[in-house]
Amino acid sequence: MNGWIQAGTVEELRVQGPKLIKGGIVVFYHEDEVHALDNRCPHLGFPLHMGSLCNGILTCHWHHARFDVCSGGTLDPWADDVPVHDITVQDGAIWVNPNSRNGKQVQLYKDRLLGGLEQNIGLVIAKAIVGLMEAGVPETEIAAIGIEFGVKQRRQGWGSGLTILTAMTNVLPKLDKQGRILALFQGLLRTTRDSAGSGTRFLLGPLPNTGVSEQRLTEWYRDCIEVRDTRGAERVLLTALQTEAEEKRLFSMMSMAATDHFYMNGGHTLDFHNKAFESLKYVGEEQRNDVLASLVPMFGDASRSEELHSWQSPVNLVQPLKEAFDELSDKEVSSGGGGSGIDDEELLQALLGDDPLSTVRVLKEALLGGASPVRISQIAALAAAERVVRFHTQNDFGDWISVLHTFTHAHAVHEGLIRSADPWLVRGIFHTAATIYLDRFLNIPAAPRPAAIEAAEEVPQPTELLEILDKQQQVAPAAAWVIRYMRSGGKPESLFNILGHALLREDAEFHSFQMYEAAVAEYDRWSSESGPFAEKARETLIVAVTRYLAAHAPTSRETPHTAKIAWRLHRGEKLFEDK
Template sequence: MKGWIQAGTVEELREQGPKLIKGGIVVFYHEEEVHALDNRCPHLGFPLHMGSLCNGILTCHWHHARFDVCSGGTLDPWADDVPVHDITVHDGLIWVNPNSRNGNQIQLYKDRLLSGLEQNIGLVIAKAIVGLMEAGVPETEITAIGIEFGVKQRRQGWGSGLTILTAMANVLPKLDKQGRILALFQGLLRTARDSAGSGTRYLLDPLPNTGVSEERLSGWYRDCIEVRDTRGAERVLLTAVQAGADEKRLFSMMSIAATEHFYINGGHTLDFHNKAFESLKYVGLEQRKYVLASLVPMFGDASRSEELHSWQSPVNLVQPLKEAFEDLSNKGVSSDSGGSGFDDEVLLQTLLGDEPLRTVRVLKEALLGGASPVRISQIAALAAAERVVRFHTQNDFGDWISVLHTFTHAHAVHEGLIRSTDPWLVRGIFHTAATIYLDRFLNIPAAPRPTATGAAEEVPQPAELLEILDKQQQVAPAAAWVIRYLRSGGKPEPLFSVLGHALLREDAEFHSFQMYEAAVSEYDRWTSESGPFAEKARETLILAVTRYLAAHAPTSRETPHTAKIAWRLHRGEKLFEEE
């Protein structure tokens, strides 16, 4: 019995009761059989030898989780199964295998993750993530399990949970190991919550004739979306997928419909499209149709901003934009993403100004003059971030969401134009510009931009920011600390990691995840450039995410606490301490 642990005699176990042996294993004698299990309750680590065993059921006395003593299976899914160890008896001596009988640990953790998602059980999800990461499973593979689950198990289609999961998968390189565990847990848990009680989403069949041209399919798709016929749109989309249309063409087809009307669903529609297409790099080709089809239902009751009073009065933004789109369509827009053809600072200030008709004219002339749509959208995203930086805390708290929506929509337009050269997507730039204008009152009065006054001789420790964010209403102090850190020579990498922890340690609301990921992505787009404008742009993006996170912290932090419990259980730490 090399390597096995000797656990005494059967007679001793029968007379003395449960016995603890090396490796945190407890051995029971029950109904004339010997059983060996991990002594820690898989729920919160309570010692199972202090529980009770009756009729083959082992009950933990801390939260009353029940386990089949033979298999370790639980009757209470929120507790998870307890590992069981094989035993053998020779000449009255009990020998226990120190390795549990679970076999393929990686497959077990994958199965447990899927079960946790299906049952919406946070601790099971967290433990599976920790187990998979400790076993060396790539984080992209873990992400794929959640995406594939979410696009099939939410009848309403793509939602906030999948958006958070994709966003957090995108920022994993910015985070340390603990941060990556928290990021995946937040994304997977939100996906499970989003899908709970929804019901399985079944795809329609594509059209029988796949010989229809892509141009005609695109037209059909737009026509269906125009009249909110989501079922017809889904069949057309799946026909294009089956016909072999590549991602660029599919994105063009779908983004045209998403920009056909103004700022649909407060910017969420285009942002969700961007995230769904980003998620494709995490899943296999066979899942592509599920991901893309999940976007269609949101058009069924989508709000269209050209129908809103604020877009038509006191300044009519709708008609000038329609006229601009017609001019751009007639004269053509260059899809070249090379040069800019305009002064960055001038365009930035124009977008932040209070003359929307002039802004429309400047944007149109720049595009017709051959300016890069990608560059213009990048400056528009920067202007939207500036609105967040100058957002005054005297505003209604709910108005943070307004400037956030503008920024994330601007980011989606920017990423979309990088992905696709379709000229119709430039309409999104104008939608962004209009919302930047409408948000102007949220900068009146404008919050002062922090200065370098009081810069430290030594670089402050990034952890200091977490201490600041342990208190409410620390928007200005947090922004001032960031400026002091940057002007003292602090590197952005540890700062983004700390900001990630500032987000992930909270029970953050959906928009905070959007803010962090969009700011990180936009920041990275500026890292290849030098000069005062690019340097200030990077600073603006860091300030924007810092101020937003500071405004929404602290919270009760229940979600990250669950992840920490899972990590401690995996490492064998005690959560229950006896007096």
Template sequence: MNGWIQAGSVEELRNQGPKLIKGGIVVFYHEDQVHALDNRCPHLGFPLHMGSLCNGILTCHWHHARFDVCSGGTLDPWADDVPVHDLTVHDGLIWVNPSSRNGNQVQLYKDRLLSGLEQNIGLVIAKAIVGLMEAGVPGKEIAAVGIEFGVKQRREGWGSGLTILTAMTNILPKLDKQGQILALFQGLLHTARDSAGSGTRFLLDPLPNTDVSIERLTEWYRECIEVRDTRGAERVLLTAVQAGADESRLFSMMSMAATDHFYINGGHTLDFHNKAFESLKYVGQEQRADVLASLVPMFGNASRSEELHSWQSPVNLVQPLKEAFEELSSKGISSGKGGPGIGEEELLQALLGDDPLRTIRLLKEALLGGASPVRISQIAALAAAERIVRFHIHNDFGDWISVLHTFTHAHAVHEGLIRSADPGLVRGIFHTAVTIYLDRFLNIPAAPRPSAVSASEEVPQPLELLEILDKQQQVAPAAAWVMRYLHSGGKPEPLFNVLGHALLREDAEFHSFQMYEAAVAEYDRWASESGPFAEKACETLILAVTRYLAAHAPTSRELPHTAKIAWRLHRGEKLFEEE
């Protein structure tokens, strides 16, 4: 019995009731048998020796979770199973193994995470994430469980939950450990909520003939999307996947259909495509078909902006765009590696100006002149971020979403062109340019850009920003603090970590997650460069995300409280005692 714990005699246990022994283990005598279990209720940690045992069921008196005393299995899915310890009786004395029967803890946590997703139980999801993170499982491996679940368990296909999950997985390197747990929890819980009650998604079969060229499959796919035939489009797409088309070709095929019409679904369609393709690096090759097919349903009832009055009157923007696309198609454009073809500041100001026809002409001439579509799309995303920096709080609160949609669409176009140089996606740059123009009234009057005159000799502590965001309507003070931090020599790494916590400590709505992740990604692109233009671009992106998060805080913060409970339980803290 080397290493086992002596728990007294069977006779003592029978006469005196449950006994606590070293290691947080409780020993029960019930129905002529001895049982040893962890004493902490796996729901919220209440001592099980204070519960009741009747007819083989151990009941915790705090939230009435019930457990089979023999196996530790719970009758209540929200409570988790109680770890059980092996024991033996020798000469009337009880000996207990200090190690529970639970074998592979990592697999148990993964199974529990999947169960939490299926049942949409936040605390179960949070506890599984904490357990996996503490066991050293990489965050992207934890996220993969949710991605694989979400693409199969939401009949409507890819949605906001999976977008949040992918975005939060992307930004894990920007966060400390607590932030990473919160990011994964927010993403996985939103995926569970988005899938709840939806029903399983079953894929169609690919076409029998996989020898069809990718060019022909692309043509068929676009034709199906054009007439909103999502079932036909899915079969064509799966045929391309089965034929072995690489991710670049598949993205070209799908994004071309997404840009055949203007600014589909307010920009969400292209943004969702970008996130789905980003998620492929977190899941196995065998999940690729499920992930990509999940994008097709959103085309069934997609809004097409060329049909909107605002795109046709008082300025007809549809016809000039069509003419520009025809000219670009007939003359051809290269995937140039040079600059935008005109001065970067000039292009930025044109995008922010009030002459959309001039902007369309400048973009067309730059592309025909061999300018880099990637670089032009990067500057377009910067212009969209500038709209957020100059968004005046006298606007209707809901208009924050308008400038947010433009920015995340611009970011998706930028990332998409990095992934694939397909000329069809270049049309997305023009769609972005028009929405930036249509958003111009949200900068009238323009909010003043914070000045750098308040720089201090000592760098402000990043946690000060969280204190500012504990109050409502702190858009201007938060932006001013960030400007002072940057011009006092503050480093971006701790700032992005704190901004991440400013997002993740809230019951944030979908667009706030989009804003943070897109701003971080665009910032990283500019931060790899040097020079005044790039430096100001970095500053613009930080100000944009700060102002947006400040406008949407504080909230009730129920979700991060659940994650905090899970972490405290894992560390063995007693939630039922005063702090």
């Protein structure tokens, strides 16, 4: 019995009761048989030897989780199964294998993760994430399990949960280990909650004729979306996918439909498209159909802003934009991310101005003059971030979401143009410009920018920001702190990590996740440039995300507490004892 543990005799066990042996294993004698299990209840770690055993069921006395003493299987899915160990009896002596039967831990954790997603059990999901990460499984592989689940188990298609999961997977390189655990947990938990009670999504089939041209399929797809025929649009899309069309061409086809109408669904439609295409780098090729088809249902009831009164009165924004689109479609517009051909500061001020017709004219002339749509969209995203920086807390609290929507839509346009350089997507720049104009009243009065703050003698510790955000109404102090941090030579890597923790330690609402990820991505785009304008752009993005997170903190922090419990359990801590 090399390596096995001697656990006394059967007679001793029968008389004396459960016995603890090294390795955290408990041995029971029950109904004339010997059983060995891990002594820690898989739910919250309470010692199982303190439980009760009756009729083959071992019950933990802390939360009454029940386990089959033979297999370790639980009758309560929220508790997980308890690992069991093989035993053998020789001449009355009991020997226990120190290695549990659950030897293939990676597959076990993957199964538990999927089971947690299916049953919407947060603690099971959290423990599976920790187990997989500790086993060395790539974090993107863990996220992929959730993405595949989400696109198949939400009948309404792509939603906020999958958007959060993709956004948090994007920012994993910005976070330390604890932050990465929290990011995956927040994303996976929001995905399962978004899918709960929805029902499985079954795809339609492609059209039998796969010889239809790409141009014709694009026309059909846009026509179906125009009349909100999502089932017809899905079949057309799946037909295009069957032809193995390139990703950028698929994005062009779908983004055309998303920009045929103005600022659809408050900007979420294009933002969700951007996130879904970003998620493709995390999942296998076989999941592409499910991911992209999940975008179609949202068109069924998406709002179209050209139908809104605010877009037509007191200033009619709709007609000038349509005229600009007609003029741009008649002439060749530059594509790609080359030189700007524009003055960045002048364009920024035009976007933030009070004359929308002038702004439309400036954008149109820049595009016709050969300016890069990618650069223009980058400046538009910066202008949208400036609206967040200037957002005054005297506004109604719910209006934070208005400036947030504009910024995340602008970011989606920017990323979309980088992905495909499709001339049709330039319409999204104009939609962003219109919403930046409509948001102008949320900057009256404008919140003062903390510009007069001087550098500290020593770089402030990033954890100081978390202390500030432990209190409500700390928007201005938090913004002042990050300005001081940056001007004192603080590293942006540490700052984004601590901002990530400021987000992930909260029971944050959907838009906070969007804000953090979009600001990080836009900051990275500016980080390759030097000069006063790029430096101020980076500062703007950091102040914007800090102010938004500060406005929405603190919360009850129940969600991160669950992840903390899972992490402590994995490390073997005794939750039932006082520290």
